[in-house]
Amino acid sequence: MKKIVTILGARPQFVKGAVLSRVIQKHNEIEEIIVHTGQHFDANMSAVFFEEMQIPKPKYNLNINGLNHGAMTGQMLEKIEEILLVEKPDAVVVYGDTNSTLAGALAAQKLQVKVVHVEAGLRSFNMQMPEEVNRILTDRIASLLSCPTEVSVNNLKKEGFGSFDILIEKHGDIMKDAVEFYSKVSEEKSSIISDLNLTKNQFVLATIHRQENTDSKEKLTNIFKALEEIHKIKQVVLPLHPRTKKMLEKYQLQPNITFIEPIGYFSMLELLKNCCLVVTDSGGLQKEAFFNKKFCVIAREETEWKELVDNGYASVSGTDTNKLVSDFNRFSATTKSFKEALYGDNVGEKIYQSIKKLIQ
Structure with missing residues (x-):
């Protein structure tokens, strides 16, 4: 059975990750190992949190938090590399733009493991934001870029990603699946x-x-x-x-x-x-x-x-x-219909099928 390692570090990432985890469990064709870096320490993320949210508990909890950006990213990089050497996954999945995202992507790329970046192509065009740096670097070293919108796809094209050996796919926004499920x-x-x-x-x-x-x-x-x-x-x-x-x-x-x-x-x-x-x-x-x-x-x-x-x-x-x-x-004073489907649907399934194709 093929194997992926999913790197998560903040509560929103767990909520998004849960969408893909449910699809993976439904198909039962890929093994998923979850790593919690501990980046955003949240007292609410107890056993009850995982049970209530129907989220698989992480196999590894690195408990790395409360540090400056460099120290935090460096420690995560070191620990994630150790896990990848043990687990030997076919791909590493990262979400968004946190230090955990960048550390997971770097660790995988250095070991020649394929990287899947969910929420790729987002840009604020503000390089003072640490998140902007994280997302740009993660996009560049990924193998599969899962984009939430047409805007994010176009951002990548403008930056020359079309000439790189990287798969760019518009799947929609995985948070939409999460909101619909938990609502x-x-x-x-x-x-x-x-x-x-x-x-x-x-x-x-x-x-x-x-x-x-x-x-x-x-x-x-x-x-x-x-x-x-x-x-x-x-x-x-x-x-x-x-x-x-x-x-x-x-x-x-x-x-x-x-x-x-x-x-x-x-x-x-x-x-x-x-x-x-x-x-x-x-x-x-x-x-x-x-x-x-x-x-x-x-x-x-x-x-x-x-x-x-x-x-x-x-x-x-x-x-x-x-x-x-x-x-x-x-x-x-505005009455607008919210009729536009800006963020797709059935996003988790689409991402899963692309990952399956990537690692087969």
């Missing part, structure tokens, strides 16, 4: 809407955690001023990221919105399903808003998900208070 059970698993006494379509879901925003007093102040203005119109509910909490305290900011503790994936899905709009600086949440038919105000200067903006479902609003508020008001 069926999230209401049973989470009571957050009743716990917070929220009414459907009467609140805004916000998340702010990106370092470029939290580390700037001016940017963070502007964003939260906008959220306070929005809160006067519709209640703003914000699960507070530890980094954001720390910086709000440091800058002595006390915004008048509804803060809640960090939440699990099922609760986040319930908030997404029931909110009227999303304000975020997260990458993944922009798409999840679209999957749940919600408009999204992006508190960043760029987005990797350009098609959301081009089709009128999101705005790149930056950190200007007035722009954030005006984009919220504009979307609040």
Whole structure:
């Protein structure tokens, strides 16, 4: 039986990885070994997390976290190489743009093991972002690039990937499969809407955690001023990221919105399903808003998900208070159908068939 090693390092990657794992188990033709680098240490990722999410438990847990980029990537590279020498896989699968992604790809490539990069071709065109560096380097050393959108395919073509010995395939966005699967059970698993006494379509879901925003007093102040203005119109509910909490305290900011503790994936899905709009600086949440038919105000200067903006479902609003508020008001008055199928369907199955072809 052919074998793949899947490298995961953060909770969103486990959710995406679970989609492909389910397809692999269904076909029972390929053995999958899961490695958790431990990059994003998350106390919620206990045995209960894996059981509830129906995610296979990792065979290896490297517990590498809390280090600077170089040290973290270097330690992961060393440990993953040791695992690959033992497991001898036919391919290594990596997701997204974390240090775990790059370390897994590098370790595999150095040992002449084929690399599959899921979520390939995404670009923010901001080289100050560590994620941008990780995704570009991973794309270049992969054997199979699984692209979520036409935009991501075109990004690769513009960079000359068409002349490299690399398979480029548009499969769609694997997170769409995950949202569809877990949406069926999230209401049973989470009571957050009743716990917070929220009414459907009467609140805004916000998340702010990106370092470029939290580390700037001016940017963070502007964003939260906008959220306070929005809160006067519709209640703003914000699960507070530890980094954001720390910086709000440091800058002595006390915004008048509804803060809640960090939440699990099922609760986040319930908030997404029931909110009227999303304000975020997260990458993944922009798409999840679209999957749940919600408009999204992006508190960043760029987005990797350009098609959301081009089709009128999101705005790149930056950190200007007035722009954030005006984009919220504009979307609040918009009635659009969310009819475009921007991210494909049955994505996990398509990725699986391409991996099978790659390693046969």
